[in-house]
Amino acid sequence: MFLVYIREAHALDSPMPGNHGLVEDPIDDGERAEVAHTCVDELDLPMPALIDGVDDKVGKAYGGWPDRLYVIGSDGKVVYAGAQGPRGFDPDAWEKAIVAAKAAAKAAAKAAATAKPGDQTQQPAGKEPAPGPGLPRKD
Amino acid sequence: MTVLRCAFLSLLCLGPLPAQQRPAREALQKLLQQYDKDHDGRIQKAEYPRGDAAFRNLDRDGNGVIDATDFDPARAPPARPPARPPAPRVSPPAAGNRAAKLPQPGDLAPDFELPMLGMKGTTVKLSSFRGDRPVALIFGSYT
Numbered sequence: 001m002f003l004v005y006i007r008e009a010h011a012l013d014s015p016m017p018g019n020h021g022l023v024e025d026p027i028d029d030g031e032r033a034e035v036a037h038t039c040v041d042e043l044d045l046p047m048p049a050l051i052d053g054v055d056d057k058v059g060k061a062y063g064g065w066p067d068r069l070y071v072i073g074s075d076g077k078v079v080y081a082g083a084q085g086p087r088g089f090d091p092d093a094w095e096k097a098i099v100a101a102k103a104a105a106k107a108a109a110k111a112a113a114t115a116k117p118g119d120q121t122q123q124p125a126g127k128e129p130a131p132g133p134g135l136p137r138k139d
Numbered sequence: 140m141t142v143l144r145c146a147f148l149s150l151l152c153l154g155p156l157p158a159q160q161r162p163a164r165e166a167l168q169k170l171l172q173q174y175d176k177d178h179d180g181r182i183q184k185a186e187y188p189r190g191d192a193a194f195r196n197l198d199r200d201g202n203g204v205i206d207a208t209d210f211d212p213a214r215a216p217p218a219r220p221p222a223r224p225p226a227p228r229v230s231p232p233a234a235g236n237r238a239a240k241l242p243q244p245g246d247l248a249p250d251f252e253l254p255m256l257g258m259k260g261t262t263v264k265l266s267s268f269r270g271d272r273p274v275a276l277i278f279g280s281y282t
Binding site: 079 | 255
């Protein structure tokens with residue numbers, strides 16, 4: 001589970017400034033890391049945080065702004081895509097999706113382990129060495 | 140209505156400053172401290188290094204300087220009036236969110252590799268979890 005820290009929703013210098021947390025919208029990656037730090041510390045967030053660049057590349061690819069939840073299955077496919085927050089923010093549905101995705105991953109690992117018994121290149125269950133066909137992507 | 144007005148008035152009398160003015164005052168002070176190099180209580184465009192769009196957002200009355208009037212709730216009501224249910228809002232004007240198509244269930248999740256907070260030099264690549272375990276993502280920010 002990761003927090004992906006993205007563009008500020010209600011920065012002081014934004015069109016919709018908020019009263020909570022007086023921060024200016026970071027204009028470079030260093031500043032963004034600083035505010036991300038403030039965010040995690042002040043809000044006491046327990047999960048590891050990843051910091052999107054100021055180009056907002058990842059935030060845009062996922063429509064993450066101002067907040068949104070996702071679950072990605074162990075096959076790399078989206079299994080849950082939440083609606084745009086804060087109104088579409090649905091932690092309960094998200095949690096259910098996480099539980100389901102974990103169960104699916106377990107089942108897939110088990111199936112993979114039993115599918116090739118006696119294979120001498122067998123990996124420990126749950127650890128697949130390489131992505132399946134068609135998956136290697138160079139970015 | 141009268142009840143509401145009374146509540147509002149008593150709120151006004153509580154502190155040295157009306158509740159909703161305090162953050163505005165703090166915000167202005169923070170900005171002045173940082174950018175008001177000639178200490179005249181105003182931030183001229185030349186003093187502000189963070190770009191025209193941000194300056195325009197802060198110079199709410201559009202008079203060319205960032206000063207107290209831009210942070211006076213009586214003159215320029217805040218964008219989000221406090222203590223009121225959210226009014227139906229048209230889609231946010233923000234720069235944040237333009238993707239042609241957002242990933243839907245069943246789509247291959249767009250891969251990314253991002254630095255991890257507090258672990259200098261460590262990055263996390265989404266696809267590194269592929270074939271191993273699911274990943275839950277929370278997109279969000281401080282404000």
